[in-house]
Amino acid sequence: MKFQNTLEFAKELDNHDELKKYRNEFIFPQHNEKDVIYFTGNSLGLQPKSAKKYVDEVMNDWGNLAVEGHFFAEKPWWDYHERFAEPLSKIVGAKPSEITVMNTLTVNLHLLMVSFYKPTSKRYKIICEEKAFPSDQYMFQSQVQFHGYKLEDTIVEIKRRDGEHNIHLEDILAKIEEVGDELALVLFGGVNYYTGQVFDMKAITKAGHKVGAKVGFDLAHAAGNIKLDLHNWNVDFAAWCSYKYMNSGPGNASGCFIHEMHHSADLPRFAGWWAQKKEKRFLMEPKFNPTIGADGWQISNLPVLSLAPYLASTEMFAEVGMEKLITKRNQITAYLEFILHEIDKELDGTEFEIITPSNQEERGCQLSVFLHGQGKELFHYLMKNGVITDWREPNVIRLAPVPL
Numbered sequence: 001m002k003f004q005n006t007l008e009f010a011k012e013l014d015n016h017d018e019l020k021k022y023r024n025e026f027i028f029p030q031h032n033e034k035d036v037i038y039f040t041g042n043s044l045g046l047q048p049k050s051a052k053k054y055v056d057e058v059m060n061d062w063g064n065l066a067v068e069g070h071f072f073a074e075k076p077w078w079d080y081h082e083r084f085a086e087p088l089s090k091i092v093g094a095k096p097s098e099i100t101v102m103n104t105l106t107v108n109l110h111l112l113m114v115s116f117y118k119p120t121s122k123r124y125k126i127i128c129e130e131k132a133f134p135s136d137q138y139m140f141q142s143q144v145q146f147h148g149y150k151l152e153d154t155i156v157e158i159k160r161r162d163g164e165h166n167i168h169l170e171d172i173l174a175k176i177e178e179v180g181d182e183l184a185l186v187l188f189g190g191v192n193y194y195t196g197q198v199f200d201m202k203a204i205t206k207a208g209h210k211v212g213a214k215v216g217f218d219l220a221h222a223a224g225n226i227k228l229d230l231h232n233w234n235v236d237f238a239a240w241c242s243y244k245y246m247n248s249g250p251g252n253a254s255g256c257f258i259h260e261m262h263h264s265a266d267l268p269r270f271a272g273w274w275a276q277k278k279e280k281r282f283l284m285e286p287k288f289n290p291t292i293g294a295d296g297w298q299i300s301n302l303p304v305l306s307l308a309p310y311l312a313s314t315e316m317f318a319e320v321g322m323e324k325l326i327t328k329r330n331q332i333t334a335y336l337e338f339i340l341h342e343i344d345k346e347l348d349g350t351e352f353e354i355i356t357p358s359n360q361e362e363r364g365c366q367l368s369v370f371l372h373g374q375g376k377e378l379f380h381y382l383m384k385n386g387v388i389t390d391w392r393e394p395n396v397i398r399l400a401p402v403p404l
């Protein structure tokens, strides 16, 4: 499609937008009595209007039924989380039994490392991306120290080439091959938080498995944003937060994927009663008999009040489906990219560059704009004028025109 940088053209795109009714399903902060232009759904998604209804339902059941709500609430609390398995499995390309929701993202990655990072004197190294999200870096460091290894011997970062912003797949694959039988785990982002680069999870998983390592992904910026096929890619495990693209609310629960090939394996795990098989959970027996499936990694009974808004948004995503979402994502992101290039032409062409890959297969809906000139002033100007973006040091404004 040939884009034009005019308001009429943008409105015409809106008129033909199959998903246009969904914009009205969200609450927008106001600026000068108008909706802000919200580009930070990659950081904290907007509140779906339906979220309040789901939360109120739990509040009302709690008031009316108190403890009996566990079994007799509108949506009983004791198995509330099971409602996520079907819709989330479609969003991330999994079988329902491979999905669970619990805790928060970094907590879950730690718990999954308990099962999937089992270093030995020969095989103990971890491959990750350079400049992974800091929480992941701290997690790696603390896990390695916990197991008694030295950071400098254990953590292998895949670097960007000199002067480049994105990581080459061939460099990742070559490093996996090189580390070979010393490699215990590859734990990568699905989408890099800073550049918006999507990594080829299928190829990385295949390469990791070829040398005998386990492969997992932090999908914070991938779930609800890009096409995932975790089961067929044979990914061992993955986790994501739900408050970004999936609009579940600040700091909200994390989704987890554990491939079915591990469900009956004798893997170490930190246990709690909520993983106990349903029929045994309330028998209060001392022997741990975990549920077969990702739910067998749960620990505590779930914070139903926080799951409620997540369920509201998950159901909306399932209704739309990732295919339509991605079609619109590609169009709206390409249009934003076009407009930025048009602005660039009006300037001298050196003010900024988009460091996110231009190839749609290698990005979701985030564009990271590296500013060479005025930097933070421009960011503050946008924010003051109702255009909500975010700033990442040293010089990047991230913009995500999320499709819904």
Ligand SMILES: Cc1ncc(COP(=O)(O)O)c(C=O)c1O
Pocket (backbone or CB within 6 Å): 104, 105, 106, 107, 133, 135, 136, 189, 193, 218, 220, 221, 241, 251
């Ligand atoms: C890529 C990535 N990983 C991990 C995290 C940390 O998530 P949490 O604080 O929910 O554990 C974030 C948060 O923004 C993130 O973007």
